[in-house]
Amino acid sequence: MTPEGGPRGAGTDDTFAVVLREVFQGLAQQHASNVDLALLMDPAPDPETQARVHALEDRIVHELAVDAPKGWLRLDAVFALTGQTERARLVYDIDARSLDIGPSASVMDLVRAHRELAALMPTGPWWRLEIRLTADGVPEVDYDHGEAPFPDEYLLPPDAYRADLARFGFPHEKLPTWLAAYVGHEDRQSRSPRVAAARARADAEAEVRGVALGDAMPELPVVWAWWATLSAAFVAAGSLRGPRVRPSHAWFENSSRGGSTLRLLPGERAVLSGGVRDAPELAAAYRGDAPFPDLFAGAPDWVTDDVLDARGSNGLMSFCYWYEGQRWCRGESQEPEDVAVALPGIRTAATVSDTVARLTGRGGEPAVRRAAARLVAAAEAGAVTRDMVVHLFGGGDADIDGAFQQLWMADVVRRTDLPPIPEDRAIAIVREYMLANGLEGPDYSVRDLTASRLGVGWMVYVPVPRGETRIWRAIFYVADDGVLERSSSAEAPSRYEAGFEQRFHERRRSR
Numbered sequence: 001m002t003p004e005g006g007p008r009g010a011g012t013d014d015t016f017a018v019v020l021r022e023v024f025q026g027l028a029q030q031h032a033s034n035v036d037l038a039l040l041m042d043p044a045p046d047p048e049t050q051a052r053v054h055a056l057e058d059r060i061v062h063e064l065a066v067d068a069p070k071g072w073l074r075l076d077a078v079f080a081l082t083g084q085t086e087r088a089r090l091v092y093d094i095d096a097r098s099l100d101i102g103p104s105a106s107v108m109d110l111v112r113a114h115r116e117l118a119a120l121m122p123t124g125p126w127w128r129l130e131i132r133l134t135a136d137g138v139p140e141v142d143y144d145h146g147e148a149p150f151p152d153e154y155l156l157p158p159d160a161y162r163a164d165l166a167r168f169g170f171p172h173e174k175l176p177t178w179l180a181a182y183v184g185h186e187d188r189q190s191r192s193p194r195v196a197a198a199r200a201r202a203d204a205e206a207e208v209r210g211v212a213l214g215d216a217m218p219e220l221p222v223v224w225a226w227w228a229t230l231s232a233a234f235v236a237a238g239s240l241r242g243p244r245v246r247p248s249h250a251w252f253e254n255s256s257r258g259g260s261t262l263r264l265l266p267g268e269r270a271v272l273s274g275g276v277r278d279a280p281e282l283a284a285a286y287r288g289d290a291p292f293p294d295l296f297a298g299a300p301d302w303v304t305d306d307v308l309d310a311r312g313s314n315g316l317m318s319f320c321y322w323y324e325g326q327r328w329c330r331g332e333s334q335e336p337e338d339v340a341v342a343l344p345g346i347r348t349a350a351t352v353s354d355t356v357a358r359l360t361g362r363g364g365e366p367a368v369r370r371a372a373a374r375l376v377a378a379a380e381a382g383a384v385t386r387d388m389v390v391h392l393f394g395g396g397d398a399d400i401d402g403a404f405q406q407l408w409m410a411d412v413v414r415r416t417d418l419p420p421i422p423e424d425r426a427i428a429i430v431r432e433y434m435l436a437n438g439l440e441g442p443d444y445s446v447r448d449l450t451a452s453r454l455g456v457g458w459m460v461y462v463p464v465p466r467g468e469t470r471i472w473r474a475i476f477y478v479a480d481d482g483v484l485e486r487s488s489s490a491e492a493p494s495r496y497e498a499g500f501e502q503r504f505h506e507r508r509r510s511r
Helices: 019-023 036-042 047-066 106-119 157-170 178-185 193-205 219-234 280-288 311-313 338-342 347-361 366-380 386-393 398-407 423-436 493-510
Strands: 072-081 086-094 097-101 128-134 140-145 244-246 249-254 260-263 268-275 320-322 327-330 449-455 455-461 475-481 484-488
Touching: 047 128, 072 106, 072 140, 086 106, 097 193, 097 249, 106 128, 178 311, 193 455, 219 244, 219 249, 219 260, 219 268, 219 347, 219 386, 219 398, 244 398, 260 338, 268 311, 268 338, 320 338, 338 423, 338 455, 366 386, 386 398, 423 449, 423 455, 423 475, 423 484, 455 493, 475 493, 484 493
Parallel strands: none
Antiparallel strands: 072 086, 072 128, 086 097, 128 140, 244 249, 249 260, 260 268, 268 320, 320 327, 449 455, 455 475, 475 484
16 A cells, blocks of 8 residues: 555554553653654645655665566565664565575665655554565555554564654554554563462452353353364365364464464363454553453463463453353453454354355255254264264365364264274273182183174173073173273163263263
């Protein structure tokens, strides 16, 4: 965009760190800059200044072309400047290779002069200048005023921005929220174990407790299963975006720089935290119009930096929920519906299954919608099979292996999809049990043990001699997780197997 336009995406909620408000208010006495504050605040650009800005822009482009190596085809130039710190990069494309060089001193002089002059425009000084140029084309010039966070390689130290803001008297209402947080968050959202423990004790003494979310958020096992199912569906569809899971860790980033992190902890506990871009409550706080929300009011001492979303380190976390005692709680965070854009669509089972169905590319087909709902239900029960994923997404280009790995790492897969316990190992477990408990007899010897495969394990027993019938004869069941159960021939194996399999899945879900 050109200097006469307004900042892209900026609005009345774009804010300035409260610590810099004093700098702005006392500017006239604190610096000797030649910037005219009335002109800076005037939304109408000065034609003469605008013409000088464009003239300098043309000179910069000309110098870059003159300095270009022989045979160049394209140039990408980036300049990141403050009064204290500078970073610049020029990349020239030459045939099939690229040449990465630094700009000349004369080019940098022109760039600095351009920024000083651009500071007189209503948009204020740019933070990054990007120029794209081809040997036979029209140049493209973009002025970055920080509407979106800068790439790490062009993010300068906070002190450099603070000094620049004071020097130019940049209006606080024009500073984006993320940059206001970057220069003024003062680690207020950091929560080390020591800080968390001290705060938890203080909250307990003051009888400060977290606010229960109630029906606003499903229980943790359901949230985890839905998150894993969505992650699998996005992977199957070949999407590089969307939620993802790892053992005990799930995360999500949306296209508007919002996102969240879910961490599972021992004792059926968890922390779900994250942020939305330009959260109104943070915008107001950094502007100095409201206090900062206490996201950790009433939080337990295990809610620490180690399990919180990385936005906390930049002062941009806008919500934090913790799960304990089979319920979700919050401090002064907004309700989940207010930060839904930062969560991966986990409000209801219908929402999840609808998203999964649409990701197949055949979401309007009733059979596909039924298969998606079945996958969601199976994930909740910890009983997903590979066949379910194949049936839903089919062959073709779908990444079945990647999708199933997401579900496996989330531990919502039926155990039969993993290698079963070997037959000889199941027999050995029964043998050791019988010998340790004195169960071997003349007509029931460990030497005669045999095994029959079931859905999630083995039935181990000594066969009845041909032509005989025995009641109350011992039958053992060894599950694929190595757990042994003892029954007898008085209960038909076909009836016993259902409960045997149910207990196996319950053990897996409770791990």
